[in-house]
Amino acid sequence: MTGADTRLGPGTALRYRWIVTDLDGTLVDRDLAMVPRSREALRTFRSVGGQVVIATGRSAASCRRYYDELGLTGAAILLNGALIANLRTGDVLHESRLDETAWTSVRALVETLPPDVATVVFVGERALATYQPAWVDAYAARDRITIERIEDWDDIDGISKVMLLGADTDAAHRIAAVARRSATGVTVVMSEATYVELLPAGVDKGVALRWLADHEQVALTEIAAVGDNPNDVPLLRASGFGVAVGDGHPEVRAAASAVAGTCLEGAVADVVAIAIGAAPTAERGSP
Template sequence: MNDAPTRKVDWIVTDLDGTLVGRDLRIVGPNLAALRRFADAGGDVVVATGRGEESARPYYERLGLRNPAILYNGARVVDLSSGAVLYRRCLSAAVWANLVMLFEELPAGVWPVAFSGGRAHVRSETAALRAYAHRDGIGLHRVGSWAELPFDEVVKTMLICERPGLVDDAAALLREVASGPDGAPAGPGAGATLVRSESTYLEVLPAGATKGAALRELAAARGVPLHRVAAIGDNPNDLDMIETAGLGAAVGDGDPAVRAAADIVVADCADGAVADLVDRVMP
């Protein structure tokens, strides 16, 4: 007789903030135990986050993972144990040049952060930027000019807003170079994608770089059918990932659009959303 626990899926792909990780920036207790149970049953856990290497690594190590991680909202897939980059996209030189010009027109209270070479670069430091860096556990590297960054090596840009209402204002300005966060038409010269990853975060990603696209690439490379994948998230940047997976789960207190698109809605983040998903795929 085979007494090994049964699984309905081979992979669980989980977002970090607001999904696996609570407001205290720690993995919610039940989630950690549940994912270990899933791994003990032969399942694989994949992290999919807007964070970069420096910021995601502590969670990756806490979970004891060996699988590649989907980082920068899908712009990179990285083996964090070795540092090997398995899949990458960068903003085009033309898009980056346009963004630099538009940075001068950003509304007051909106601050850009550019990711290149594994670092987060800023022109100035503000309370909002320091709060963001503390939350993500990263350092901010100040540059005198955006021209100091390699023009074809910017992975993504984040706009940190001092209040949620500024996100729409920033998005309207950046639609000249990127499609809107809700599928709004792109402006002339568009070659990037905008996503809201938190109520005060707007991200500019390379065209076609999404968590869902990265999941498709990684699953195909590893020979894992998408119908054997469960994915869970809470914010609009998780939408195409949960739609790509065979089973898409939304966190109970997540964004309404994510809950509406998901196959199932699980517990709130603080109540162990990921643990609830594990219980559903390991009857």
């Protein structure tokens, strides 16, 4: 698919009305910059009437720079599906929160974590932590968020997501296994090699996409989605056409309807080419 021409004019008949894209490792490279070819292709897609939806594990504050770079005006799927909001207006369309039972279970886990795992809790636009080692500072700098240091987890309400940040991949995989065994009422996902996310039960990007499509009265068959990590698998499966980034996780490539080029080659641009009919749909496993 790589290299397909996406230069089309207004009135183009679209194969897919929406393109839903993950950010990190999909639209955004490891230097946190939007891949130019993908950015320009999405702008072309919007110019011919398509809608672009970002679906990310990032918070609103962390996602906003990419949303603004594309000039988007609609909803974004945030916090791995726990929040759907319009970043232009600030309107929250849908929000899922940990219930009391789930938070009690998660808190018991959080308060017994080893020193190589730290916790960041998301409450609305706030990111909270009681322990902030160097790798949490690095995460905050990378995502351009401010983390509030608090004394304890008392009187915390309205939690949408709990992140367990490992100092390394071994720590993250170890605590993910513990969370899957001991935390109740939550969905456990790994969005990056050292990021373990605890979401309200039943929440993921795919569930969020189904909600948003129903809200906007767009058929799922009219939606193409693209991602690179296991937390994107529900998104790809919910969409009418799910595409894996070429250098994405094997689990994602196995679940996809097609495999695009790598992130740096412009995987999202490949999806645009299909959506606007400038390239044929590809068989699974064909870059």
